[in-house]
Amino acid sequence: MSAIAAPGPVPDERRPRMRRTTRARLVRLALYALFVGVVVVVGLLADWQAIKSNYFDADVWRELFPEIITTAARHTVLYTVYSFVLAFALAIVLALMKLAPVAPYRWLATGYIEFFRGLPALVVIFGVGLTIPLAFSGWRPPGGNAGAGVLALTLVYGAYMAETIRAGILAVPKGQYEAARSLGMSSYRTMVSITLPQALKIVIPPLTNEFVALLKDTSLIQVLGFAAAERELTSFASDNIVAYANASPLMAVAVLYLIITLPLTRLVAWMERRGQRAR
Amino acid sequence: MTETRRGDIPAIEVRGLHKYFGENEVLKGIDFHVDPGQVVCVIGPSGSGKSTLLRCVNRLEEPTSGQIFVEGVDITDEETDLDRVRSRIGIVFQSFNLFPHMTVMRNLCIAQQRVKKRSKEEAVEIARRNLEKVGLAEKEDAYPAHLSGGQQQRVAIARALSMDPDMMLFDEPTSALDPELVGDVLDVMRQLATEGMTMMVVTHEMGFAREVGDKLVFMDGGVIVEEGDPHVVLGNPQHERTQRFLSKVL
Numbered sequence: 001m002s003a004i005a006a007p008g009p010v011p012d013e014r015r016p017r018m019r020r021t022t023r024a025r026l027v028r029l030a031l032y033a034l035f036v037g038v039v040v041v042v043g044l045l046a047d048w049q050a051i052k053s054n055y056f057d058a059d060v061w062r063e064l065f066p067e068i069i070t071t072a073a074r075h076t077v078l079y080t081v082y083s084f085v086l087a088f089a090l091a092i093v094l095a096l097m098k099l100a101p102v103a104p105y106r107w108l109a110t111g112y113i114e115f116f117r118g119l120p121a122l123v124v125i126f127g128v129g130l131t132i133p134l135a136f137s138g139w140r141p142p143g144g145n146a147g148a149g150v151l152a153l154t155l156v157y158g159a160y161m162a163e164t165i166r167a168g169i170l171a172v173p174k175g176q177y178e179a180a181r182s183l184g185m186s187s188y189r190t191m192v193s194i195t196l197p198q199a200l201k202i203v204i205p206p207l208t209n210e211f212v213a214l215l216k217d218t219s220l221i222q223v224l225g226f227a228a229a230e231r232e233l234t235s236f237a238s239d240n241i242v243a244y245a246n247a248s249p250l251m252a253v254a255v256l257y258l259i260i261t262l263p264l265t266r267l268v269a270w271m272e273r274r275g276q277r278a279r
Numbered sequence: 280m281t282e283t284r285r286g287d288i289p290a291i292e293v294r295g296l297h298k299y300f301g302e303n304e305v306l307k308g309i310d311f312h313v314d315p316g317q318v319v320c321v322i323g324p325s326g327s328g329k330s331t332l333l334r335c336v337n338r339l340e341e342p343t344s345g346q347i348f349v350e351g352v353d354i355t356d357e358e359t360d361l362d363r364v365r366s367r368i369g370i371v372f373q374s375f376n377l378f379p380h381m382t383v384m385r386n387l388c389i390a391q392q393r394v395k396k397r398s399k400e401e402a403v404e405i406a407r408r409n410l411e412k413v414g415l416a417e418k419e420d421a422y423p424a425h426l427s428g429g430q431q432q433r434v435a436i437a438r439a440l441s442m443d444p445d446m447m448l449f450d451e452p453t454s455a456l457d458p459e460l461v462g463d464v465l466d467v468m469r470q471l472a473t474e475g476m477t478m479m480v481v482t483h484e485m486g487f488a489r490e491v492g493d494k495l496v497f498m499d500g501g502v503i504v505e506e507g508d509p510h511v512v513l514g515n516p517q518h519e520r521t522q523r524f525l526s527k528v529l
Binding site: 173175176178179180181182183184185186189193194197198201 | 337339362363365366368370372374376377378379380389390393394395435438439442
């Protein structure tokens with residue numbers, strides 16, 4: 001009896017499985033078809049001539065050189081590096097304050113971080129660039145509007161990076177602190193030689209992401225107004241879009257941004273993959 | 280290794296030690312001492328408070344009440360220079376806790392240079408001597424991640440020894456090791472004992488406790504249930520709780 005009953009359930013189990021693979025194949029085919037369809041429609045509808053002459057005008061691209069590199073890209077990188085270095089120093093101080101045993105330091109750091117993380121960077125840039133000279137009887141940050149912008153980004157990114165570094169410090173195993181203290185190292189020495197080096201290694205990927213975000217936010221400084229010689233990529237692009245009545249400068253600048261940011265984001269992805277493997 | 284080596288002041292003396300974690304009383308009045316040159320092994324079920332007791336001795340855990348004297352100095356006194364006391368107590372952890380961002384040599388030298396203010400040359404020389412002692416002279420340029428657990432633990436012992444401690448505390452030093460690596464670490468500890476090092480060892484290695492220990496302390500539920508000569512405690516335990524524990528582990 002069982003010999004007769006046995007073949008029954010076998011095709012029953014097999015049939016839905018075959019149906020499932022067929023359905024999956026059909027769905028995949030439909031997705032490909034949709035993709036090809038969209039590409040064809042866009043390709044037919046787009047005015048390629050207009051796109052080429054507006055975004056990829058070879059003469060305009062050529063005339064942007066060398067200034068797009070020597071002034072614009074150089075200043076984007078400079079403003080980023082200045083802000084990052086200063087923000088990093090500020091962030092370490094804030095992170096240590098937030099972990100301090102004395103409560104008022106923690107309150108101060110928490111207040112600072114919450115304040116600057118909660119504001120749009122543009123508001124802080126306006127605040128530093130326009131209101132500091134008003135409020136502090138004409139004192140201006142060194143470096144004119146560019147300096148004011150760098151200072152504003154330092155204040156904002158110091159708050160972000162402080163949280164990242166604090167998380168890194170807390171991620172160092174407690175046993176490291178205990179081993180150092182039981183060798184007689186002071187809490188300061190333990191922080192400098194044992195905890196911080198390991199914490200910073202942990203936060204290299206998120207800090208690189210913040211570097212990229214900071215680089216993009218240097219485009220906001222231009223709201224304060226630049227002299228021609230201190231323009232960065234975005235202000236350079238907007239000036240030239242007007243000058244040429246053409247969108248090519250925007251595309252050129254976009255390409256330059258990507259040349260800088262893509263390797264960094266790929267680097268972070270690689271570091272994170274490697275970090276996961278190590279675990 | 281008997282009571283004859285007893286000095287005037289105990290190396291470690293604990294009086295009426297209580298420790299709470301929140302509402303939970305982990306140590307319920309411990310009186311305990313280790314004499315200079317003595318090897319004292321502490322055994323007991325997990326949660327008995329034996330690691331907490333060891334960690335209180337250099338104040339990695341803050342005692343709730345009671346006094347702890349290290350070579351006659353009250354370390355629970357706020358005036359005591361804790362860093363100086365700690366530099367005289369070597370401590371070896373269950374999880375090794377080597378500094379992963381430093382080579383073996385740097386692991387052994389950093390505290391010598393920063394705390395003991397030794398010159399680099401002197402620190403390196405002392406480090407080499409101690410690495411040789413634990414049988415890892417050829418590993419000085421390796422990073423901890425490239426060593427086996429047993430090797431890491433022997434480096435940790437060498438690191439503690441490089442501070443010329445007056446005593447060594449071991450907090451379950453072999454519990455995180457693969458069985459085949461335990462022997463090398465116990466050999467190093469045995470050698471230290473024969474050299475006359477004062478040692479307090481929290482362990483589950485009954486063989487080591489019997490063979491090397493001068494005194495065995497059995498803890499359960501935050502109190503010392505029984506202590507004495509290891510052969511006596513292990514061979515003829517007086518208390519019902521000791522008997523029950525030993526019947527499970529021996």
